[in-house]
Amino acid sequence: MGSVVLEEVTKRFGDTVAVDDLSLEVRDEEFLVLVGPSGCGKSTALRMIAGLDDPTDGVVRIDGRIVNHVEPKDRDVAMVFQDYALYPHMTVRRNVEFPLRTRSMDRDERQRVVTEAAETLGLGEFLDRKPAQLSGGQRQRVALARAIVRRPEAFLMDEPLSNLDAKLRVATRTELVELQRRLGTTVVYVTHDQVEAMTMGSRIAILNEGALEQIGPPPEIYRRPASVFVARFIGSPPMNTAAGPVRGEPGALRVVLPGGEIALTPHDSRTVAGSGCSEIVVGIRPEHVTVNDAKDGATADGAAGDASGIPASVLSVEALGYERHVICRLDDGTTMIARISTDGPEPPAHSAVRLGFDTARLHFFDPATTRRIDG
C-alpha cells in the first residue's frame, strides 16, 4: 500500500486550466475525498494519478516514487470509473479476472482470489453473467471487485456511486468505507456530493477551478472553512454570508449589515481588528440563525427571543419533516437561510421577521482574498 503525492501539478487543455498548481498528499491507508463542483478538475487530477493524462507541469509520486513517465499499467493503481467501464463481452468472472490475467498468476491462485473478492462483495451468484444482465448496483460491485483483486498501491474512484439510487447510495457509502478499513488501502475518491465527502473521507480536499481550497478532516472543514467558497460548498443548506463595513472600537467592533448591525464578541473583535480589514464578509451557518417575531421577538419555534436582530422578510419555508429551512431576504436582497426545529408555528411567507445570530459562531473572511480571518 502506498501514499500518493501531487507536487505543484498543473494540467492545461489548450487554454483551459483544468488543474492549477495542485499540491496534495494522500497518506498511506488514507481515504481522501476530492470534492468540488462540476468541472473543477477532480477527474483530471485522478486521471493524472492513474497516468491516463500527463501533467503539463509538476510531479506525481506513488509510494515515494516519481511516476510521471511510468505507464498506467505499471503504476499499480486500480481505478473505478463512473460508468464502471466493465467489458461487456466478458462474464463477471472474466471481468474480475482481467487484471490478474495481465500478470502471470497461476490458475488456482487466480480462482481463489476471484472467489474471495466475489464473496466480499456478494457477487457469488453472478459470476457467470454478462454485465448487461446485472443491475446498476451489481455492476458497481463488479467494478469494485475488479479493483480489489489487484491489491494495488491505491484505489482511484471517480464518482462510483453517482449512478445508484439514493437508498443504495447510502448503503454502499458505508460498505465502501468498511471495505477500505478491512483492506487497509489508500483510496482517492472523487465526488461532487458534499454529503458523500463528509461521511466517507478521513480527509477532504476541496477543489475550485482546478486549485485546492482546503484540505482537512471533515469536522475541521465544517467548523473552520478556509474560504468563502468552502464555507458555502460544505454544509446544507449552505452557510449564510453577507459583506459589510466594520465600525466601533478595537475591543468592541460591529459589522454593519443591511438593516442592522451585529456586535462582535471581544475575541472576534480582536481577530477582525488584527486583520486590518475595513470591510468584512461575515458567515453564519443556518443552524446558528434564529427567526424572531418582528414585534415581540419570540422565536419561530416558540422560545422567547430578542427583539434586536436584522430585519428580513420570509420568502418561503421548506419543511423536511425533521427540521425546517426558513429562507429569508435582507433589505438589500441578500438571501439568509435559518434552520429551525419543527416545533411552533410556521412563519408565514412574506411576513416580516428579525433574524438573530449566535455571535459566538460567526466566521470572518477577507473580502479581497475571500480567505478566512483567524485569530
Next chain:
Amino acid sequence: MTALAEPTSPSREEIRAWMERARRRRRMRQSGLALLMLSPSLVIFAVFVFYPFFRNFQLAFYRTPPFPGLPKQWAGVDQITDVLGSAAFRNSVWVTVKFAVLTVPVGIALGLVLAVLAHQRLRGITVYRTIFSSTVATSVAVASVVFLTLLNPQIGLVNYYLGREGAQSLLQDPTWALPMVALVTIWQNLGFTFILMSAALQAIPDEMLEAAEVDGAGPTRRFLRVTIPLLSPTIFFAFVVGTISAWQAFGQIDLLTQGGPGGSHGATNTLTYFVFTDFFERQNEGTAAVLSIALFFIVLGLTLLQLRYFERRVHYER
C-alpha cells in the same frame, strides 16, 4: 350516481370482450393500410425480381437452340446436370472461392489496420482519414482503369519496377491474373471497410480501454482482448457482405481480364462473369439460367452458414 351505475354496469368479461373486438378492428385496419403502402414496392419487386427469379427456373429446363428462331427443347434436369458437371463450371466456382479467400480477409484486415492507425488524436489525422476513405468515391471502372494502366506491359509502372518492360502484363499471366484482380478489388473496397471499422472503433468508449490500461494491459492485449471482441459484430458484418460481393464481382473482371487468361476455363472466370458470358456472348439462356441459379444457392448457403457458425461467437452488446 348510483342510479346511473347500477343497472348498466358491465361485467369484467364484457369489458374484456369489447376490448378484444376493438383490438381486432384496429389490427385489421392497420394491416389494410400496411398493404396499401407496400403495394408500389411490391409491384416493382414483382416485375423486376420475383418474375425473373421464377422465370429463371423455367429457363433452366429448356435447351436454347443453336440458332435463334428454332423452337426451344424441353431438357428436364439433363441440362442442369450437364452444366453443374462441366469442368468450366467447376473451374469458375473454384476461381470464385479463391477470389473470395484472397479478397475478404485481407480487405478486412487492411481496413481494420488503417482504421486503428487513423483512430488517433494527431494533428492532420483527418487528411489520412480522407485519403483512406477516398476509394468509396471511386467507381469500379475508374479503379480498373488506374490499375490497367499501372499493369500495362509497355507503359505500366509495375512491369517497369519488376524489370520486365515489354513482357506480358501480369493480367495475362495465369498465375498472377487472379491475385491482381483481387488486389484491385481490395483496393476498391478498402474505403468502405475503413469507414465501417472507423465508425465501430469510435463507438467503443474510451473508458473501456483506459480501464484495461490501468488494469495492466499493454497495447497488444488491449487490442486483442477488448477492441477486437467489441468490433466483432462489425467484422462479422464486413465478412458476410464482403463474401457476397466477392461472389457477385463483375466490373473489375470485365475491364481487366474478361475472365482470362484461358477462355471459359480462365484463371479469373468467376461464376458471375461466367453467367454473363454464357448469356451475352454465347447467348445460351438455358445454361446461363442454370449457372445463375447455382450462384444464387451458393451465396444463400454461404450466408446461412456464416450466420449459423460465426454469429454465435460474435459479441453483441445488450
